[in-house]
Amino acid sequence: MSTSRALGYRKGRASRGEDPRKRYPIYPIRGAAPTLTEQRDEVMRLLADDGYDGDLTELLQRAEAITGQIELAQQRDARLRALQGALPPGDPQPTPGQRRDIPGQQPGDTPQDPVSVAEAFVRSKALENFRANGKQGKFAVEHRAAPAGTVTTGTLLPQNNRIPGIIPQNPDFPLLIANLLDRQTSDGTTLEYMRDTSGPQSTWNAAAVVAEGATKPQSGPFTFDLISTSLKTVAHWVPITRQAADDDSQLMGYINGRLTYGLDFKLDREILTGNGSTQMQGILTTAGIGAYQPPVGNTDSKLITIRKAKTQGELALYPPDAVVLNPLDWQDVELDQDGTGQFRVITDITGGSAPTRIWGLTVVSSVAMAAGTALLGGYRMGATLWERQGVTILMTDSHADYFTANTLVILAERRANVAVHTPAAFVKITFAAATS
Incomplete structure (x- = not known):
């Protein structure tokens, strides 16, 4: 059987x-x-x-x-x-268990999606083809910090983006001012949104118990303006030799160390002080934001001044979640001492800088903020950063006499603008002048 x-x-x-x-x-x-x-x-x-x-x-x-x-x-x-x-023509078929080598990936690394602009650039097929073609011509690689959809409009005109309502608060722990804001993707070139111009009002809510037949109270008033603006382009470029363009490590150094950092640095300045016309809309230049300055003769330290400004923001019914300071002012906060000479904010000076939180607020120390001032607010409640595209890196040999000098150009750019839809969510702090 x-x-x-x-x-x-x-x-x-x-x-x-x-x-x-x-x-x-x-x-x-x-x-x-x-x-x-x-x-x-x-x-x-x-x-x-x-x-x-x-x-x-x-x-x-x-x-x-x-x-x-x-x-x-x-x-x-x-x-x-x-x-x-999906494999490119001529690309060998991987055998079971074989790891495909990816430019910019170290031996033994687990294959994964690019985590930075530079990694996305050096791993791109466009760069591989550019090198194979003798580094002639021009190409671009776009990288978004987070997955986002892109709409191809074809022959149709791009539609304006009109943004509704209030953005919910969701605090995090960023290193850049841009990361304090709610960040969204725009598919158009014109941005329209409603700006609450009612101002900080502690009595806007008139709800009350009403007797039978009595007149009901009216809350408000509330006023809104329709703001229409365009997305702005921030860009810069650096020269690089053809030999350096063949080195992935040097390319990543240029892109991450100079180009991307430069865009982030400029974006932070625009978020704070952009003029709103030829530049992005800055929070500090938006009408309607709150202000706090210690009275004349007041000797409050910067540590105390920030706490009192936080109260002003809370009284306006927009709880603050972060404060941006100049490094010199943050230094004064860290070095604030009590009567015995002990630091108030940091107790162990061997452990590095103070925690980047104070009075329950996330702290960003940035030279984009002018010394002697600070900006406190509910950043996610008050403003949204709209981006038309992620950071786009372009490389070309077609610039002036660089072709004959064996020099290429790498250019980085992004398109974005800030919608300050609730100015009352922010408080500008002006610290008291130091007394001798």
Whole structure:
């Protein structure tokens, strides 16, 4: 008797000289373990057999199981063909278990998506083709900090983006002023939004218990302005030799160390002080933001001044979540001492700088903020940074006489603007002048 596993069981048939009271195993035609095809064919034969008098429920369960296994196998084959079709022409097919080398990835690293602008650039197929073509021509690679959709408008004009309502607060721990804001993606070139110009009002809510038949109180007033502005382009470029363009490490150094940092640095300045016309809309230049300055003769330290400004923001019904200071002012906060000479903010000077939180607020120390001033506010409640595209890196040999000098140009740019939809969520702090 064959030692292979039975495909199932059937009742004996007297026409074959078998005992009808017994169940006889069904073995595959060949002695080896049955393949999916063999199992399918056997079940199909039994289903088509009008004289089959075995357990029909069991047969149907087997048919269902085999059908599911075949569908999974077909899906696996389809995925394999799709992945093979996505490889560039001439690219060798990876064998099972083989790791594909990715430019910019260190030996032993687990393959993963690019985490920076520079990594996305050096891993791009566009850079590979540019090098293979003798580093001639021009190409661009765009990288977004977070996944975002892009709409191709074709012959249709891009539509204006009109932004509704209030953005919910969601504080985090950023290193840049831009990361304090809610960040969204714009698909158009013109940005429209409603700006709340009602101003800080502690009595806007007039809700009250009203007697039967009495006049109900009216809350407000509330006023809104429709603001229409355009997205602004921030860009700069640096020269790089053809030899350096062949070195992934040097390329990443240029892109991360100079180009991307330069864009971030300028973006922070624009968020604070942009004039709103030829530049982005800055928070400090927006009408309607609050202000706090210690009274004349007041000797409050900067540490105390920030705390009192926080109260002003809370009284305006927009709880602050962060404060931006100049490094010189943050230095004064860190070095604030009590009567015994102990630092108030940091107790262990060997452990580095003070925590980047004070009075429950996230602290960003930036030279984009002028010394002697600070900006406190509910950043995510008060403003949104809208970006038309992520950081785009372009490289070309077509600039002035750089072609003959074996020099290329790398250019970085981004398009963005700030929608300050709730100016009352911010408080500008002016610190008291130091007394001798």
